Amino acid sequence: xxxxxxxxxxxxxxxxxxxxxxxxxxxxxxxxxxxxxxxxxxxxxxxxxxxxxxxxxxxxxxxxxxxxxxxxxxxxxxxxxxxxxxxxxxxxxxxxxxxxxxxxxxxxxxxxxxxxxxxxxxxxxxxxxxxxxxxxxxxxxxxxxxxxxxxxxxxxxxxxxxxxxxxxxxxxxxxxxxxxxxxxxxxxxxxxxxxxxxxxxxxxxxxxxxxxxxxxxxxxxxxxxxxxxxxxxxxxxxxxxxxxxxxxxxxxxxxxxx
Numbered sequence: 001x002x003x004x005x006x007x008x009x010x011x012x013x014x015x016x017x018x019x020x021x022x023x024x025x026x027x028x029x030x031x032x033x034x035x036x037x038x039x040x041x042x043x044x045x046x047x048x049x050x051x052x053x054x055x056x057x058x059x060x061x062x063x064x065x066x067x068x069x070x071x072x073x074x075x076x077x078x079x080x081x082x083x084x085x086x087x088x089x090x091x092x093x094x095x096x097x098x099x100x101x102x103x104x105x106x107x108x109x110x111x112x113x114x115x116x117x118x119x120x121x122x123x124x125x126x127x128x129x130x131x132x133x134x135x136x137x138x139x140x141x142x143x144x145x146x147x148x149x150x151x152x153x154x155x156x157x158x159x160x161x162x163x164x165x166x167x168x169x170x171x172x173x174x175x176x177x178x179x180x181x182x183x184x185x186x187x188x189x190x191x192x193x194x195x196x197x198x199x200x201x202x203x204x205x206x207x208x209x210x211x212x213x214x215x216x217x218x219x220x221x222x223x224x225x226x227x228x229x230x231x232x233x234x235x236x237x238x239x240x241x242x243x244x245x246x247x248x249x250x251x252x253x254x255x256x257x258x
Contacts, residue, residue, distance in 0.1 A: 098124055098149045098225050103173060107151075110169040114162045118207050119154035142180040142219040151220040156207040160184060163216045175222045182217035 100122055111117075123129035126144045129152070143150055153170075157163045163184045170179050187208040208215050 098222070100149075103151070103175070103222075106173045107170075110172055112157075112162065112166055112169060114158040115155060115166045116207070117153060117155035119152070121152040122149070123152070124149045141182055146219065146221045146223065148225045149222045151218075153218045153220065154216070156213050156215050158214075159212055160186070160214050163214050166216075167218065170218070170220050173220070175224060176220055177223040178221045180219040180221065182219060184214055184216040186214050187211055 103122070121129065123143070125148070126146065129143050129150070143152055157166060163181075167179050167181070170176060187206075187210075206215065207213070
């Protein structure tokens with residue numbers, strides 16, 4: 001017998017006939033692909049978040065270790081700062097030192113043969129000069145107007161020209177900026193008699209033994225030399241409490257008198 005196909009021709013599907021499935025399979029396939037991409041992105045994002053969290057934990061741990069190390073080394077930092085401060089202090093003191101030995105050596109070289117000295121006072125500041133008992137500093141002379149080192153020279157010369165020559169020679173000393181003249185005078189009969197009376201009383205400061213000899217008082221300034229500021233600040237701080245104490249003493253005395 002021969003087999004008979006009872007399916008109508010329009011409903012038969014063979015390998016040579018076209019498929020008529022519609023857009024639904026494509027939509028399903030596209031949804032599956034999108035779902036797969038979303039899952040992949042979710043997995044990648046989750047892995048990145050986990051890595052970032054682990055990095056944060058690692059950085060926090062390293063930060064704690066660095067803080068502990070900094071606390072252990074803080075004493076060394078303080079020691080280094082103290083050492084630097086002391087080094088700067090020593091350097092400033094070394095820079096503010098004045099080479100008096102060199103000045104004395106150059107003074108001996110430029111001192112003329114017709115000039116002799118009776119008094120020589122070297123001081124680094126007016127306060128040091130007043131504490132050493134310098135007469136010109138106590139009297140508020142030229143020395144008080146010079147903030148830095150200075151020489152106070154008293155002596156005699158064979159004439160006023162000799163005094164002028166000595167002043168010119170003093171300016172040749174390295175570092176000298178100016179030379180001030182306190183006095184420079186020849187003896188007179190009146191001054192000679194007064195000096196004679198003074199010498200009988202024990203004063204021997206007048207070196208004018210002849211009428212042509214001039215007695216002088218000079219102040220040699222070294223204005224370019226550095227002046228230590230710390231010493232001046234310390235002296236200022238020391239003077240202010242002393243002044244306050246004096247005022248309180250005076251007010252208490254006035255109250256007791258009242």
